[in-house]
Amino acid sequence: MPWLKLILTLLVLLPALPLPAGEPSPTTQFLPSCLQVYIHSRSADGETPPQPESAANLANLRPLRQGGYWWSERLVITPDPGLSDRFIRQVEVALPGAEGEKWPALVAGRFRHLPLLLLEVLPVEGKLPPTQPLDFQSVTDLDLFDSTLFSYYYGARGWELAAGGGLGREFFPSQGGSRREVEGEGILVTPEGLPLGLAFGGLASFPGLPTRDNWEKDVKVVTSQALRQTESLVRSQLRKAVLEIRLSLRSIIEKEEEYQEEVDALNYSIHEVRLSGLVTDRRRLLVPASLAAPDIARLEDIQVVLPDGQEVEGRFAGALGDYQAFWVETRTDLPPPLDGFTRLDPLASAGKDSGPELTSWLEQEKGLFLRFFVSFDLGRRREIADTDRLLGFHHGYRDAPLFSTLTNELPTSLAFSPDGEFLALTLAPRLPYKGVAEVFDANAAFLPWPHLARQFALPTAVDTSLIPVPAARGRRLIDLGVEWQGLDLNISRLFLAEEATRGGKIGLLVNHVYPGTSAEQLGIREQDIILSLKVAGQTEAIELVAEDYDNGAWEHLTQSDGEDFLQVWLSSLSPPWPSRENTLSLLLTSLGSGRQVEVEYWREGELARGVFVTSFMEEDFRNARKWRVASLGISVKPLTYEAVRYLRRPGPEGVLVADVEEGSLGQVAGIYPCLLITRVNGLPLTDMADFQDKLAAFEADKERVVELTLEGFGKTRLVKMEQ
Numbered sequence: 001m002p003w004l005k006l007i008l009t010l011l012v013l014l015p016a017l018p019l020p021a022g023e024p025s026p027t028t029q030f031l032p033s034c035l036q037v038y039i040h041s042r043s044a045d046g047e048t049p050p051q052p053e054s055a056a057n058l059a060n061l062r063p064l065r066q067g068g069y070w071w072s073e074r075l076v077i078t079p080d081p082g083l084s085d086r087f088i089r090q091v092e093v094a095l096p097g098a099e100g101e102k103w104p105a106l107v108a109g110r111f112r113h114l115p116l117l118l119l120e121v122l123p124v125e126g127k128l129p130p131t132q133p134l135d136f137q138s139v140t141d142l143d144l145f146d147s148t149l150f151s152y153y154y155g156a157r158g159w160e161l162a163a164g165g166g167l168g169r170e171f172f173p174s175q176g177g178s179r180r181e182v183e184g185e186g187i188l189v190t191p192e193g194l195p196l197g198l199a200f201g202g203l204a205s206f207p208g209l210p211t212r213d214n215w216e217k218d219v220k221v222v223t224s225q226a227l228r229q230t231e232s233l234v235r236s237q238l239r240k241a242v243l244e245i246r247l248s249l250r251s252i253i254e255k256e257e258e259y260q261e262e263v264d265a266l267n268y269s270i271h272e273v274r275l276s277g278l279v280t281d282r283r284r285l286l287v288p289a290s291l292a293a294p295d296i297a298r299l300e301d302i303q304v305v306l307p308d309g310q311e312v313e314g315r316f317a318g319a320l321g322d323y324q325a326f327w328v329e330t331r332t333d334l335p336p337p338l339d340g341f342t343r344l345d346p347l348a349s350a351g352k353d354s355g356p357e358l359t360s361w362l363e364q365e366k367g368l369f370l371r372f373f374v375s376f377d378l379g380r381r382r383e384i385a386d387t388d389r390l391l392g393f394h395h396g397y398r399d400a401p402l403f404s405t406l407t408n409e410l411p412t413s414l415a416f417s418p419d420g421e422f423l424a425l426t427l428a429p430r431l432p433y434k435g436v437a438e439v440f441d442a443n444a445a446f447l448p449w450p451h452l453a454r455q456f457a458l459p460t461a462v463d464t465s466l467i468p469v470p471a472a473r474g475r476r477l478i479d480l481g482v483e484w485q486g487l488d489l490n491i492s493r494l495f496l497a498e499e500a501t502r503g504g505k506i507g508l509l510v511n512h513v514y515p516g517t518s519a520e521q522l523g524i525r526e527q528d529i530i531l532s533l534k535v536a537g538q539t540e541a542i543e544l545v546a547e548d549y550d551n552g553a554w555e556h557l558t559q560s561d562g563e564d565f566l567q568v569w570l571s572s573l574s575p576p577w578p579s580r581e582n583t584l585s586l587l588l589t590s591l592g593s594g595r596q597v598e599v600e601y602w603r604e605g606e607l608a609r610g611v612f613v614t615s616f617m618e619e620d621f622r623n624a625r626k627w628r629v630a631s632l633g634i635s636v637k638p639l640t641y642e643a644v645r646y647l648r649r650p651g652p653e654g655v656l657v658a659d660v661e662e663g664s665l666g667q668v669a670g671i672y673p674c675l676l677i678t679r680v681n682g683l684p685l686t687d688m689a690d691f692q693d694k695l696a697a698f699e700a701d702k703e704r705v706v707e708l709t710l711e712g713f714g715k716t717r718l719v720k721m722e723q
Contacts, residue, residue, distance in 0.1 A: 029193030067152030151186030321463035481517020486546025577646035633664020
């Protein structure tokens with residue numbers, strides 16, 4: 001009744017009446033149930049504790065101090081700090097006001113659904129400290145209305161007992177039931193100081209209230225022994241179900257010929273990659289690797305290492321479109337998958353509705369779990385088990401349910417319930433770019449296995465544009481084929497595009513269109529402003545925002561600086577022409593080849609649109625392969641399309657100097673990078689093959705003298721070199 005609620009509210013707001021003389025206060029009644037808990041952490045397997053506070057305590061050689069409460073005559077409950085047994089070196093407890101006398105304690109277990117540790121206090125010289133276990137009262141709604149949240153903790157002023165409002169909020173999900181959330185952590189007590197229930201992790205649990213979370217479920221304890229048994233069983237599965245995947249990623253190494261020792265080291269750390277593959281069926285593995293499209297395009301030589309050490313050949317079988325992972329298939333039968341993988345869709349197989357049932361499953365599985373991190377990145381198998389907590393879930397990319405956890409998620413981690421049931425896997429979403437200025441970055445998160453199983457079964461799960469390509473093409477970029485500059489307010493006004501570009505905050509002003517490219521086919525012209533790209537299958541357009549554009553190393557240089565200075569200075573700089581590896585080309589390359597994209601651009605006061613299919617450009621200078629002339633100590637590359645435009649050449653005749661080795665004939669002769677070689681011994685050059693033919697005799701020591709014609713920086717000169 002409304003008037004009854006009003007009276008109850010007024011009673012709560014009225015100042016508490018003084019207690020009769022000699023009657024115990026709620027504080028004195030509750031304080032004997034409190035304990036001081038000291039948790040000393042340590043490093044394990046070369047790692048520090050995942051929680052920042054525990055890691056800071058370890059670095060400063062101090063214990064983690066937190067309040068505890070007597071659960072029984074020898075057992076104590078205390079908030080779970082997110083430390084597994086391998087990170088806990090020692091636990092001690094002390095009575096309030098008696099910090100000098102401490103008792104050792106062991107972690108006896110963890111509460112399954114509440115973030116609480118259960119500690120067993122050990123006797124000292126056969127004696128235990130005096131105890132006053134929590135004696136929970138039967139609860140009514142009126143009791144909850146008058147309850148107070150007591151918490152014992154270590155703060156800036158030392159150990160304190162705090163009291164606050166305990167009513168909290170109650171939620172009624174659409175699928176039925178209810179839950180109560182309380183701000184703060186501690187024990188809910190009556191006005192007389194008698195315990196009513198637990199409030200930890202935002203959730204409150206009470207005995208005798210069937211309309212709320214079940215008390216017996218919430219206070220269920222999983223013993224450390226039971227967790228160790230589950231860990232042992234899961235490890236035995238993982239040794240067969242998580243295999244090593246060895247593959248090569250082709251990388252562009254600029255000075256590979258001159259510095260072979262460095263390349264050998266890079267071949268191990270960059271070229272050869274060792275990843276974890278999860279067996280999902282008889283001949284297929286899922287590799288949860290954070291690879292972007294350029295990396296996938298350069299995949300080659302995939303080997304799967306079986307548990308007995310045998311290597312079998314693997315084949316790239318498609319990359320996921322929504323997540324950074326790909327499939328590998330073998331012609332050889334693999335070990336059995338995890339139990340959870342044997343049922344492709346646990347919920348659907350039971351004939352249950354997918355939407356509400358998945359939400360119910362997520363709610364039910366919140367709480368304690370075992371996390372296994374498996375990696376091969378150090379050249380050996382690392383398998384680290386840890387405890388963590390699934391605190392709840394939220395909706396992420398494409399509305400996917402994501403578990404939130406107590407500690408940070410690690411890539412390639414698997415979550416198992418305390419009973420050994422496979423729950424979730426960490427994957428990073430393959431997020432679309434929101435703008436050219438943004439760097440691709442996505443954190444891995446735990447996704448429930450029932451959701452992933454359904455996504456994997458969809459026809460659209462695999463992105464057909466994310467595929468390996470031949471080695472020659474794998475070095476190229478995907479681009480529109482334009483040179484551009486960023487905008488500002490004045491430029492946007494000049495082109496009547498202030499509103500379309502939001503005052504020059506978005507948009508790329510086209511300065512040049514290369515012939516035969518997607519931009520030319522679309523009809524894009526100089527002085528058009530490219531505003532956005534919209535990828536087929538994505539709902540939002542990608543607005544283009546210019547970063548600092550690399551206009552070339554020689555932009556601000558003049559001849560007055562002197563050629564001697566130029567030779568030293570330019571040897572360490574990038575080419576003088578604008579780099580084709582700009583933010584627009586890297587964005588398109590990350591999308592993959594064969595992707596349909598709609599481009600929106602501004603021309604003479606009107607919006608225009610066109611559709612193109614992403615494809616690889618021809619080689620540019622940075623990605624072109626080079627040839628080392630050992631006798632001269634220089635490396636050369638072909639005259640690529642952007643260098644042809646910058647040098648105002650009629651065509652790609654000649655070769656460009658890429659590198660010059662220190663102390664070589666070329667350096668002594670005054671050769672430096674990016675000079676154009678147009679003739680050898682007075683004969684004109686056509687291309688790289690022609691240059692190799694004309695130098696063959698000099699390289700084979702059949703000729704002692706060679707003469708090169710060099711062009712660059714506004715002049716032409718001859719150099720003659722003798723072996």
